[in-house]
Amino acid sequence: MLMAFLTCNSVANISCLRPSNQFTIPSSPFKPFKLPSFWPWQKVKMGPLSVSPMGFGTWAWGNQLLWGYQESMDSELQQVFNFAVENGINLFDTADSYGTGRLNGQSEKLLGKFIREFPGKKLEQSEIVIATKFAAYPWRLTPGQFVKACKASLDRLQIEQIGIGQLHWSTANYAPPQELALWGGLVAMYEKGLVQAVGVSNYGPKQLVKIHDYLKARGVPLCSAQVQFSLLSMGEEQMEIKKICDSLGIRLISYSPLGLGMLSGKYTPSNLPRGPRALLFKQILPGLEPLLSSLREIAESRRKTIPQVAINWCICKGTIPIPGIKTVKQVEENLGALGWRLSSTELLQLEDAAHESPQRMIQNIFQTK
Incomplete structure (x- = not known):
């Protein structure tokens, strides 16, 4: 069960400085939010694109099994999207498989709707970067079938071009011949x-x-590599992937930067989340006290929150984190991870604490060598 739900997901230059860092958000009823002085308008390069130093993931937008999605949430999710864009975020990650049952593809549909109905300028709409992932379903056996999948995503999103088209996972572990079809797609x-x-x-x-190497030989640059990367997932393999990305000019996108919520500070062994996550948290949380204690200590000294410190660690490691969001409050808190950087001493303290914690996040079963 735990493996099953995990398979569902899995600074270059300052482009704009606002004259004031106090804003009232006209399209939502929420109180004014005091922003960092220039982040998140400080964009980073990802291939040919300029994106915010943090994006947001939309796995929960349509997922009933793990995240308790209901269609009645759509109006709040639209406020979430508007609030994020109005505050400088332009990268949103999704997938054609996000959504439970009949809601398959719901995340893409909602993103497309929210882009069309965004109350800001058309220029802001055009700068939004959608990164969607195409599932390596066993019936997608030819490049043409992946092109068809891409066109279906474009129909759901109602946009002319996707920012980043991503393979959701590799089939090298179980169906190597299908891999060439993925790459050709x-x-x-x-x-x-x-x-x-x-x-x-x-x-x-x-x-x-x-x-x-395959893509380079065909004149197609590989823009990004998305991997589970956090203080709970910082093993040798993750660090090797990061090293390869740096050497080849690939931007690493870190998904689950809060470990599905285990690094949020909200949960304890006696206070577990509802649903399937509780089984995983029950196994891992008891061994995380060294790490959570260090996160708490740094958060208090920085006047930040535990999630803000955990996300900032990902940014300091040179990745673009994409925490999931469902509420305006979550967006507001995550934005607090921007505009500052952990010191080298704090980074070392957190990494030492992570190594002292006996438990690690289980890896996606589709993760290849």
Whole structure:
């Protein structure tokens, strides 16, 4: 069960400085929010794109099993989207498989709707970068079928071009022949102009180098690699992936930067979340006290929250974290991870504490070597 739900997911230059850092959000009833002086308008390069130093994940937008989504939440999710964009976030990660049962693809549909109905300027709409992932379903056996999947995502999103088209996972572990169809599909999407850039998700070091070389030989740059990366997932393999990304000019996107909520500070062994996550948290949380204690200590000294410190660690490691969001409050808190940086001493303290904690996040079963 735990493995099953995990498979569902899995600074260059300052482009704008606002004259004041006190804003009232006209499209939502929430109180004014005091922003950092320039982040998140400080964009970073990701292939041909300029994106905010943090994006937001939308796995929960349509997922009933793990995140308790109901269609009655859509109006609040639209406020969440508007609030994020109005405060400088322009990167949103999704997937064609996000959504439970009949709601499959719901995340893409909602993002498309929210972009169309965004009350801001058209220029702001055009700068929004959608990074969607295409599932390696067993019936997608040819490049043409992946092009068809990309066109279906474009229909759901109602946009002319996807920012980053990503392979959701590699089939190298269980169906190696299908891998070439995946790679050929990325090339075809790019050559047809359906996507501005291409990326991968859940690729380990060896497969990452292989697909990079394959795409390079066909004149297609690999823009991004998305992997589970956090203080709970900082093993040798993750660090090797980061090293490869740095050497090849690939931007690493860190998903689950809060460990599905285990690094939020909200939960304890006696206070577990509802649903399937409780089983995982029950196994791992009891061994996280050294790490959570260090996060708490630094958060208090910085006058930040535990999630803000955990996300800032990902940013300091040179990645673009994409925490999931469902409420305006979550967006507001996550924005507090921007505009400052942990010191080298604090980074070392957190990493030492992570090594002292006997438990680690279980890895996605599709993660390759």
